[in-house]
């Protein structure tokens with residue numbers, strides 16, 4: 001029996017690229033206003049990015065910590081250490097607020113609320129979208145991020161965390177995501193049912209097949225019904 005529907009967030013419930021682009025721009029404006037003579041240009045931060053990652057590879061999935069350290073490291077040419085740290089902390093707050101101002105796919109919120117009447121819903125994400133900031137706590141009862149759990153999808157850890165939290169067997173959970181490898185393959189290997197949200201029309205070779213495929217989030221209730229009726 002299916003009890004829980006878990007979701008990937010970015011590119012499953014909204015398009016993420018414009019969200020990040022806008023958040024980067026708000027972040028740059030804020031930093032340049034706060035710090036005289038400083039210019040935030042992500043393309044020029046590559047050497048710092050590489051140094052931080054080689055010092056601490058775990059930053060590769062700790063996106064909030066990574067970005068905050070990156071901002072701080074780029075600010076130390078203009079500010080003393082302590083001031084750079086406090087500016088980076090405030091800058092990260094500005095970024096996260098903007099990063100969670102998303103434009104949901106049409107009908108997504110109504111669909112989620114509809115499904116939440118019959119199933120427990122939750123989020124399983126590699127990114128730093130946050131169900132509290134997104135206003136999803138009325139329908140989502142749990143969320144696990146790679147930053148929190150310590151290993152990003154396609155590793156099974158996030159799915160195991162959600163299974164443990166909900167007390168579900170894998171066959172009692174459906175995972176809905178857009179990425180053929182990190183979402184469909186990864187959840188299939190843990191034994192979950194999978195629904196591929198083909199939001200980008202991508203056809204990347206995956207090893208396994210989703211149980212259902214949808215092109216519009218509003219088709220999700222029907223896709224779930226098919227799984228339940230099987």
Ligand SMILES: [Mg+2]
Pocket residue numbers: 008009010011012177178179
């Ligand atoms: Mg995604």
